Amino acid sequence: MILSGTEIVVECLKREKVKVVFGIPGGAIMPLYDTIDKKATFTHILTKHEQGAVHAADGYARATGNVGVCFATSGPGATNLVTGLANAYLDSIPIVAFTGQVISPLIGTDAFQEVDIVGITIPITKNNYLVMDVKNLASTIKEAFYLAKTGRPGPVLIDLPKDIQFAKTDFHYPEKDRYVGYRPTLKGNLNQIKKAAKALQEAKRPIIYAGGGIINSNATSELKELVKKTNIPVTTTLMGLGSFPEDQPLSLGMLGMHGLYCANSAISEADLIIALGTRFDDRVTGNTKQFCPKAKFIHVDIDPAEISKNIKTSIPIVGDVKYVLAKLSQLVEPKEETEWTDKIIKLKEKYPLQYQRDDQLRPQYIIEKLDKLTKGEAIIVTDVGQHQMWAAQYYQYRYPRSFISSGGLGTMGFGLPAAIGAQIGCPRKKVVCIAGDGGFQMNIQELATAIINKLPIITIIMNNGYLGMVRQWQELFFEKRYASTCLDGSPDFARLVEVYGGKGIKVVTKADFDSALGEALSSKQFILLDCIIPPEENVFPMVSPGEAINKMLGVNES
Amino acid sequence: MKHTIAILVKDHPGVLARVSSLFNRRRFNIESIAAGHSEKKGITRITIVTEGDENILEQITKQLNKLVDVIRVRDLPREISVERELALIKVLTKSTDQRSEIMQLVQTFRGHIIDIDKQALTIEVTGTEEKINAKLKLLESFGILEISRTGKIALSRGAQRILN
Numbered sequence: 037m038i039l040s041g042t043e044i045v046v047e048c049l050k051r052e053k054v055k056v057v058f059g060i061p062g063g064a065i066m067p068l069y070d071t072i073d074k075k076a077t078f079t080h081i082l083t084k085h086e087q088g089a090v091h092a093a094d095g096y097a098r099a100t101g102n103v104g105v106c107f108a109t110s111g112p113g114a115t116n117l118v119t120g121l122a123n124a125y126l127d128s129i130p131i132v133a134f135t136g137q138v139i140s141p142l143i144g145t146d147a148f149q150e151v152d153i154v155g156i157t158i159p160i161t162k163n164n165y166l167v168m169d170v171k172n173l174a175s176t177i178k179e180a181f182y183l184a185k186t187g188r189p190g191p192v193l194i195d196l197p198k199d200i201q202f203a204k205t206d207f208h209y210p211e212k213d214r215y216v217g218y219r220p221t222l223k224g225n226l227n228q229i230k231k232a233a234k235a236l237q238e239a240k241r242p243i244i245y246a247g248g249g250i251i252n253s254n255a256t257s258e259l260k261e262l263v264k265k266t267n268i269p270v271t272t273t274l275m276g277l278g279s280f281p282e283d284q285p286l287s288l289g290m291l292g293m294h295g296l297y298c299a300n301s302a303i304s305e306a307d308l309i310i311a312l313g314t315r316f317d318d319r320v321t322g323n324t325k326q327f328c329p330k331a332k333f334i335h336v337d338i339d340p341a342e343i344s345k346n347i348k349t350s351i352p353i354v355g356d357v358k359y360v361l362a363k364l365s366q367l368v369e370p371k372e373e374t375e376w377t378d379k380i381i382k383l384k385e386k387y388p389l390q391y392q393r394d395d396q397l398r399p400q401y402i403i404e405k406l407d408k409l410t411k412g413e414a415i416i417v418t419d420v421g422q423h424q425m426w427a428a429q430y431y432q433y434r435y436p437r438s439f440i441s442s443g444g445l446g447t448m449g450f451g452l453p454a455a456i457g458a459q460i461g462c463p464r465k466k467v468v469c470i471a472g473d474g475g476f477q478m479n480i481q482e483l484a485t486a487i488i489n490k491l492p493i494i495t496i497i498m499n500n501g502y503l504g505m506v507r508q509w510q511e512l513f514f515e516k517r518y519a520s521t522c523l524d525g526s527p528d529f530a531r532l533v534e535v536y537g538g539k540g541i542k543v544v545t546k547a548d549f550d551s552a553l554g555e556a557l558s559s560k561q562f563i564l565l566d567c568i569i570p571p572e573e574n575v576f577p578m579v580s581p582g583e584a585i586n587k588m589l590g591v592n593e594s
Numbered sequence: 595m596k597h598t599i600a601i602l603v604k605d606h607p608g609v610l611a612r613v614s615s616l617f618n619r620r621r622f623n624i625e626s627i628a629a630g631h632s633e634k635k636g637i638t639r640i641t642i643v644t645e646g647d648e649n650i651l652e653q654i655t656k657q658l659n660k661l662v663d664v665i666r667v668r669d670l671p672r673e674i675s676v677e678r679e680l681a682l683i684k685v686l687t688k689s690t691d692q693r694s695e696i697m698q699l700v701q702t703f704r705g706h707i708i709d710i711d712k713q714a715l716t717i718e719v720t721g722t723e724e725k726i727n728a729k730l731k732l733l734e735s736f737g738i739l740e741i742s743r744t745g746k747i748a749l750s751r752g753a754q755r756i757l758n
Contacts, residue, residue, distance in 0.1 A: 154608065155608070155611065158608075158611065158612055158615045159615055159616070159619045162662070163661075163662045163663075166607075166608075183662065215662065216604070216665055217604065217661075217662050217663060217664055217665045218662050339660070340656050340659070341653065341656035341657050341659075341660055343656075344649070344652070345653060
């Protein structure tokens, strides 16, 4: 079958079962768009900015577990993807991005809309390709999808010169999916798993520290199984929220800089830490020298480079956490509840999350109410900042892929486009986008995308008139000098949404919020609640930078 | 501590950029880098000399292995490998006496003169890094005009090979 480059792209995406692509056309990718219009079996969602496209592909991938796909043109189209690719890279999210490129004879001449996007994205993609011969296109696309979704997932970029898009060749989709230089270890070394089982048996104060890897490898049932058999308490990272149901007595909730005190305190007391699909990020460990001084570590991760990178591990296991957990559960002897589990349960009771429960509409109240009304069944997509931490703390995550957030890169502007991707991926789920008034304005143009596609997303803006997290740090560590954090000049978001064709409600009191949320939950259209919250509300508890994680600010006994 | 690492990579455009970008990005040091064809078609062998403790070496190896274009990474400790570097050294010759003095010196340290001119001599020296440094020191007093060094290359001793 003789096909053109663009027909090959369309055919390959069909073989990869791609249902939706997010993107924006431009000069160098026009041939591809022309073919999509004629032949594509997938839906194309036109975003308003390429950053919106890549974040939407990211949100889609996180919500569904499938590879997210986005298109952009050369030059500025391609560079607008950069933040989104870095975001997906740091959170290990599978994305394949296609960029148009100037015709191959012009590459290297600083032609119109030419940038070296392959060079630019080397450190923020799992791999990337400039296709210079149409004969290599099909195998490159196959390899790109395989790399994106296997091993430690991540973004892959394919740069397609315009002449290669037009060029024709005989089309074969390769069957093989083995590549020289790429062979992730899945099973985990059996001897190491046996050692882990033994350590688990002997431990008096074990804790499971679960990360995003559990969600990426769909290992939540394996984790539940292990906990059921061994009664080991579980704390999760931000990326790991939803990997273990937070309504379970042995769930300690999130740990780290804004984690729960009971989680930070318990892990600091532990004698054995079972780290699963996680990477000892500085937001989790605080001061690494004082991190869990009494513990030895079992570390299960599919990426060997994460083992002993930040914290020395005594029992490393390289493998897919799903396989490893299944094997570990099989090998380990059942353990009963002990003094340690009792202590954990008491710690949870003694140090719950606390905020001022008064008449004011406070962000914590908003999230609690949302949790109560949605019973943990919504997909919560956040932007980055204080609201993100409140959403992480006060919603009770019970299911994997129910919390979608920019963890590693901390990308403001992620929330709305990611919610678009999540809602398109999961049309029957209630998707709630929680954003601050700062970050929301970084990709506010995607309101048009959400509304034109009739996406029934509920957007909650926690409007405090500040770049709130920065303001909080200024309050705590810069003697309240609020340099450039006041967001004067923001629009009336409720009215703005109406202009785009959605529904907007300004919310000032708790009663306002209760009724607006009720309305939003039964609404089938895009609806935004602009919630005016106290301007100087802080996220607590908190670990100050450079501190040990069990030394937290803002902790009170109940 | 210094380490010599052999990296076998696919002979793709930009592969050196990927490797050096990784060293730069993760703040690993590159003391020297040399690249060329390997015994197998389509595979390039890069030799990098780097500095760091065991943990850094472990991270370098693991991070390199994550690059899809990287096929194998091997640390080549001194005790079990042979290593060489080549240097071309251009030396000023102010008089006939000086020239013969230099030529004698070169002969003694088993270098070769590969270019000769009224004012200058170009000398080829092969050896370990230390040997080359020693020769450079000897020639310093005559006035060195230019130096070009290849960086270290190395192979393990015996019949062992990295690719099977």
